[in-house]
Amino acid sequence: MPAYYNEDTKKWYCKFYYKDWQGNHKQKKKSGFERKKDALEWERSFLDKLAGSPDMAFSDMVELYLKDKELHTKLKTYKTKKHRITAWILPYFSEQAVNDITAADIREWQGTLKNAIGATGEPLSPGYMQNLVTEISGIFNFAVRFYGLPTNPCKIAGNLVGKKRKSIDFWTKKEFDRFISTFDNSDPYYIAFLTLYYTGMRIGELQALTFTDLDLKSGIIHITKTYSVIDGKTVITPPKTPKSVRDILIPAFLCEILEDYKKRYYKPLPETRVFQMSRQPYREQMKQHCALAGVKRIRLHDLRHSHASLLIELGFSALLVSERLGHESVSTTLDIYSHLFPSKQSQMIERLDKLCEGNYK
Template sequence: MAKSIRGRNEGSISKRPNGKWRAQLSLNGKRISFGSTSKEECQVWLRKMLNNLDRGMDYEGGKTNLKDYLALWLESNQTTLRPKTAYQYAQIIRLHIIPYLGEIILKDLRQSRVEQFYGELLKAGVGTRTIRLTHSVLHRALEKALGYGLILSNPAHGAALPRRNQTEMSVLDESQVSLFLVAAHSSQHEALYHLAVITGMRQAELLGLKWSDLQWISGTLHVRRQVQHVPGQGWSFIEPKTRAGRRAVELGEGSLQALRLHLERQELQKMIMGQRWKENNLIFPSSVGTPLNPSNLRMDFNRVLDHAGIPRVRFHDLRHTAASLMLNHGIPVIVVSKILGHSKPSVTLDIYGHLYHEMQTEAAQIMDRLVTPIEVDLLETASNPIHNIH
């Protein structure tokens, strides 16, 4: 095993038998390690950690407040997080955690204060989903502090969270879906809306689709990437977060026809734009071929909703609508789960289980028919010799 040994308090970088690299650093008798497929990433991590020590991080939690620790934690994890994730973490820390907990000394933070913090966010009008994301970031950061030996336990572990508010999910009914798709005839994004309602694909997945992902003969559409925009860094294409996110979705003839018409319009748009067209082979690009700006899509989406006379919902609610339609028309949960790209059916049930109430009346009627006894005259049956033959 190849190994690079450094001096005391300088750490080390070694190559493991599986080909991956590992950086290690000893702090207060406790060894901290970082793994990567790249030696360069290990070197960057080690330099950052050593720099943190030079800046006075005592790694005992006695003097370090949460604000300073989170800044160092986020910096140390830059190489392990996706750019958009790192940006979101920084926003959550800046907007939600630091204003309430930033000045608290790390070792003095208690679970009761964390729970009080979540209640304060709720009173301030922060949504339950955002609070849960905030909890996830805080828990992850404190778990690392626990590994560093800065704290004896993670005060965010087991902290009570506000219940999910199902009203945050809006679902269009079948008549509204019909009105929406009719109104979408006037939009250049008609095929995108059609696909969103039919497949429940996420907006980032739809905007990342390329024509090479579509197999016209079999009618199969492969979800292989998402388009991602990070403020200050621009656009990029990333793989789905989970293995289940990489999936093949079967399309019906109606969806394929909508895509054929969309392709014809796109070819015409290319001719109009000429050299100004930036070829990315995207199915749903901007008017010049670059990734479509979600803000522009949102404006058109709201216009279509207004034209259809439907109350405004989020684009993501089309995903919820697709799930609702599939589940309430008897499509098995395991199939819906695969179409939506969930890691397992239990995730689908956890999110959409409450939508099953629409099926309960039909289920009750079916069960009622199954168990309703057939009225017979038992005395007449007993006196009839035909029925007594064995």
């Protein structure tokens, strides 16, 4: 593995031959290194990744993992993964060989997370730390499945940093009515918050709505896409999951409000977005009007929880709630909202007693 010095550029470079995945002999050249050592390390890293050896550097395995995720996950998911790994995992394990990282190393890393301070100046939340543990375990699972790593050390180490809270925040209808009453009826945010509360759609789904998605004569909103901003650019993608593509039936009063709102636009194009406000102003409006209404502050996403709790309070089944929210399965709905469904154990026993009365002695 020789490296070479370029007298003209005063830089080092490496040049070598290798076999690609089809068995073809190819030459690789990489230049621009300040030191001979750097050129040699780059060549070794390239050949390690090509061979798929579990003794490659952890940083090289991460590069392969992220390339795979870039191909097979949504852009926003990929960006989130890359940020978490770059900020909280790579700095600790970067140069270690993948197969040298032990369960003890993982436990020690988890200990550093407990004392870490995030970008907000606050300690990392248990939920965020759990996300990081899931991320690193995903990298090792990838190495086990595709690159011959015998075991995932994270499975032995376990989770020492805590779990996500299962509790959810939501408003009762009375609290929402107090909140919405602080808006002028002509305010676009008044209409947007009404739509969020009475449909349960995600904020990204609301932001992606175009006028072709509103079938107000039939009282239906078609959810076919979601809106996000990635690296400062607007991105419209399919919704979170396949089941998130759905039709939401809406009450007549909301149809009338949206119809009047549509008339404010002069000959809107079909692809014109219904609500064109960015995400941060929604948060600011919530903060301001929560204070005016004297109600507890909740997140934008908690309006979705508020809609679900309203449906449950009205006696609708988990299946109907699941379909309306676009959950992948009823089990997802029950996992989130099971504590909100009223217990009907007493009613069940009464009906069993009545059914079997006088039949058994």
